[in-house]
Amino acid sequence: MRIKKYVAKSMRDALAQIKDDLGEEAVILKTRKIPKNVFAIGEKNEVEVTAAVDDTAENTVTPGVKPIKVIHNTDHKQVVYGRPRTSCIVDMDNPDAPVVKKWIPSEYNKNVQEKNSENHTKDEIKIEELKENLEELTSLVKSVINEKKTNNQLVQYGKEALYKKLIDSEVRSDLVDHIVKRMNGTSECLDGKIQLKRLNEIVTGEFPVAGPMRLKKTEPLIVAFVGPTGSGKTTTLAKLAAHCAIIKNKKVSIIAADTYRIAAIEQIRIFADIVKVHCEVIFSPEEVPAALDACKDSDVIFVDTAGRSQRNNEHLDELKKLMVQLNPDEIHLVLGATTKYSDLKNSVEKFSIVKVDRLLFTKIDETLKLGNVFNVVNDFKIPVSYLTFGQSVPDDIEPAQCSRIVENFMEGVVQ
Ligand SMILES: Nc1nc2c(ncn2[C@@H]2O[C@H](COP(=O)(O)OP(=O)(O)OP(=O)(O)O)[C@@H](O)[C@H]2O)c(=O)[nH]1
Ligand SMILES: [Mg+2]
CATH class of the missing domain: 3.40.50.300 (P-loop containing nucleotide triphosphate hydrolases)
Incomplete structure (x- = not known):
């Protein structure tokens, strides 16, 4: 670690000196304005900057400062x-605010993007399409079965299931009590969708x-x-x-x-x-x-x-x-x-x-x-x-x- 002090007319000049001398990885430790009487008449130095650089580090890239990559041709269909x-x-x-649509998890998007970028031959594309259709069908059937299961689960376990989920998500216990209490008005005989809608309404009130x-x-x-x-x-x-x-x-x-x-x-x-x-x-x-x-x-x-x-x-x-x-x-x-x-x-x-x-x-x-x-x-x-x-x-x-x-x-x- 090298630590040095720089005195300059302005902060801008000081930083230029530091960049030349210590490089871009330098960290500013301290800055202060120099009182006017410290220097002889005629001197124009005004700021003192203490900077340091860790030249023992293996990687010279400053931690936390990564170049920002901009993706230009993004797929904006989500x-x-x-x-x-x-x-x-x-x-x-x-x-x-218009109607909120279903969230597509980022993992899913990544898969889609990766798939698109691959260079397929025509036959491969057809097979891919068939596979995708099959996957879609399978997931449709699963979702119908799951929906039934979910509804049953919520109806069957009701408050207990919700209580556990909220506690598992690390929601504060008094807030969990508050939410579950407010769900009381929602009959456990109603289907899962209605319960979920009610839950959304309650949480919306707590989350501006x-x-x-x-x-x-x-x-x-x-x-x-x-x-x-x-x-x-x-x-x-x-x-x-x-x-x-x-x-x-x-x-x-x-x-x-x-x-x-x-x-x-x-x-x-x-x-x-x-x-x-x-x-x-x-x-x-x-x-x-x-x-x-x-x-x-x-x-x-x-x-x-x-x-x-x-x-x-x-x-x-x-x-x-x-x-x-x-x-x-x-x-x-x-x-x-x-x-x-x-x-x-x-x-x-x-x-x-x-x-x-x-x-x-x-x-x-x-x-x-x-x-x-x-x-x-x-x-x-x-x-x-x-x-x-x-x-x-x-x-x-x-x-x-x-x-x-x-x-x-x-x-x-x-x-
Ligand atoms: N996974 C993930 N990483 C993120 C997200 N937002 C930022 N990062 C990463 O977090 C790191 C720090 O991001 P910066 O934008 O530099 O953070 P900063 O608050 O400006 O940092 P300082 O200026 O040092 O205080 C970088 O590696 C980012 O790529 C995010 O939503 N998800
Ligand atoms: Mg930053």
């Missing part, structure tokens, strides 16, 4: 809310969602992403920015305020180049007005911030200063669904130092239990904007919907 999934990420025309992002007509919508380190802020921003720019043809700008690691600036710059969106890098809250001015013709401005530990109050204060200057329309607190409930709760409490308008959960593909997500949303009643379920940009994101949570709880009972 549907949610009755329209192709990617078309409902941003909605300007229809404020009412924000719906698709709505752009403004006359000025840019400013959306900032904040959250703990590595929660998926930059990847999620990339998904939404790529969606707006490539699919919706909107004018997008990115303000990168994550200047904590040089590699993070490069990550967002490279991404901005690929999707051809404007990118401003800011090093301090004082630079916000100029950056906003440079982006004023955009439809939407996405702001990436550095990951902050909820236990570091100094960092949280810096974030607050940035948000005060920026005054965004929406602040999304980005949280990993794999984080345990108590830590999620602590994050929301600590990040409330800025006005969090939305919760956004990433990595739902990496967990089988979403009780922690449900609990924390219920605690704070802050609407959930998006759920993300993979690293693929711009595909693996959708507006949050309650049915996804219910499906997760009931997995294994309702198929």
